[in-house]
Amino acid sequence: MNGGGTLYRAGFVIGHDGDTHRIIADGAVLVRGNRVDYVGPARDFSGASDETVHLPNHMIMPGLVNLHCHTTGAPLSRSLLEDSGNPAFFMSGLYDYGRFRKTDSEETREVIRYSLAELLKSGATTIVEVGGSDYVDVYRESGIRTYLAPSYRSAAWDTPDGKKLEYVWDEEAGLAGLERAVDFVSAHPSGEDLIGSMLAPAQVDTCTPELLRESRRAADELGCRLHIHTSQSHTEVGVMIQRHGGSSLEFLEGLGILGPDVILAHTILTADHPDSNIPWCRDGQILETSGASIAHCPWVFGRRGTVMHSLGQYVRRGVNVGIGTDTFPQNMLAEMRWAAILSKTADNNPLSATAGTAFDAATVGGARALGREDLGRLSEGARADMVFVDCLSFDMVPVRDPIRNLVYGGSKSSVDKVMVDGKMLVDGGRVLLWDEDRLAVRVQEIAEKMWDGASARDPLGRSPDDLSPPTYPFGWTEDAGGDEA
Ligand SMILES: [Zn+2]
Incomplete structure (x- = not known):
């Protein structure tokens, strides 16, 4: 390592010129440590980097x-x-x-x-x-x-x-x-x-x-x-x-x-x-x-x-x-x-x-x-807080204006990688630090316990079903079908 950082080259980079975000087709972002060191067209980058990551189908945008x-x-x-x-x-x-x-x-x-x-x-x-x-x-x-x-x-x-x-x-x-x-x-x-x-x-x-x-x-x-x-x-x-x-x-x-x-x-x-x-x-x-x-x-x-x-x-x-x-x-x-x-x-x-x-x-x-x-911006000296969106995901195609697609139709499944302060925290759409499946199971268990004890904590003894009736009745009975009297 010579400290040259990593150059991310992407189909779109959302840079900031001091006034406004700009959409740069075939753009590049150089990350050195926890900072952005270059943003602009890939062809204009003349510096050195330790490695180059090619992401031709991605948009790199500020976190x-x-x-x-x-x-x-x-x-x-x-x-x-x-x-x-x-x-x-x-x-x-x-x-x-x-x-x-x-x-x-x-x-x-x-x-x-x-x-x-x-x-x-x-x-x-x-x-x-x-x-x-x-x-x-x-x-x-x-x-x-x-x-x-x-x-x-x-x-x-x-x-x-x-x-x-x-x-x-x-x-x-x-x-x-x-x-x-x-x-x-x-x-x-x-x-x-x-x-x-x-x-x-x-x-x-x-x-x-x-x-x-x-x-x-x-x-x-x-x-x-x-x-x-x-x-x-x-x-x-x-x-x-x-x-x-x-x-x-x-x-x-x-x-x-x-x-x-x-x-x-x-x-x-x-x-x-x-x-x-x-x-x-x-x-x-x-x-x-x-x-x-x-x-x-x-x-x-x-x-x-x-x-x-x-x-x-x-x-x-x-x-x-x-x-x-x-x-x-x-x-x-x-x-x-x-x-x-x-x-x-x-x-x-x-x-x-x-x-x-x-x-x-x-x-x-x-x-x-x-x-x-x-x-909130990608410009020289900004923190390396970046989101890498897969523009070939089902929610993003066809892509001409990637911000419009992201705001009106993008979903979490379009988000491939997320970097904070130069460190990748999400890759392949999954958080790297924790086991997502385990967390989902735990939150379900925690909520079930909480719902079970809810009416005891309410001065009027109301249950979650009293305060928030379910969308349809729970359960099924033989005559629920309502065939004959
Ligand atoms: Zn609040």
Whole structure:
């Protein structure tokens, strides 16, 4: 080895020229260590490399940035939260479905491994994980670039009767949570290491003004990002209007919390949303001027019939938007597709958002939210976080515009290899570190145990079938066929 690195030569390379992604046919990427050292047409490469890998049927693109996920529990909501919801909370699953999830720490580790495998296989190379800070070792073991956001709040949600939302306040606990989070962020500074961190006062409606101001002050001192869930449910919109006389974003702006280092998760039910019924609030103007980024997770809202109004309009107004998976499936390719399609649907306009709008959000948008010019793009000096897509896979042919094909039709089966920080973590569509089949079996076992114990944890004794009736009745009887009376 002379340190010349590996030259990947591919049918398409998605390079970045400082302004925009560009599609380079017969392109090349030189990886030296954990950095990209050359991007451009293969014919223009005149340097030396230790080896050359020829991938004439592949597209090499930047790794995707998942700006918002909960990998400790997300898979366990699958089969439960779709086609269901509590009418008392406008069908949101936020307030009384969470108590079904219960895992011990060994189980949580397995769920995280499963989640990270699922994300890597969909092309995610960087994630913002909200809540998993007790499991740093698992994220580090995985090799995926992780921003851990330990979450804390002044109040917990509770709904003993399943009808009314109660806030159980414990302001001291919120401040103690901030203190622990500050220690965590101090110990895991963002930058060179694969593990970074940020502060995450949990939700706009569960934090006191004092906790939010203290969080802002701590973030300034630490030089870290601030992450908060906001404008995410009709219940929250109503509570914030009653409590503070304005929208969630007006509340945050009034506290002096917002700025370019803030990531607002969701930001769906803003004044711009026709169903929020707060058209007099200044949300649009606040988003335009504050510089805060939005972590847009279209699928989790779309499945409840709620869409952002709209991704295309936010982007055209200059708001920085990234993409997150939030719940399940943890699939960045699907999330990009929903982002584009639901924006078109919201605006009744096929050009409201394009494949490029979604791909930008999932790459440079997420990177900008993290303050990282070296992520979400392939250019000289960027981190070697790359996804290798097989353009001859069934989902990708015929290929003229590979980004369009990937966003509108690509699936995990098109993703052949994924590299993070110069290290190959997925090859042949399989994660290299863990046994995927074993993880799938474990997640099934963990979920079955959790469902069995669920009604004992619900104050009303409801079972998963009560809260989430199955698509068709389970079981079969002789007269189920309904022949004769
Ligand atoms: Zn979330």
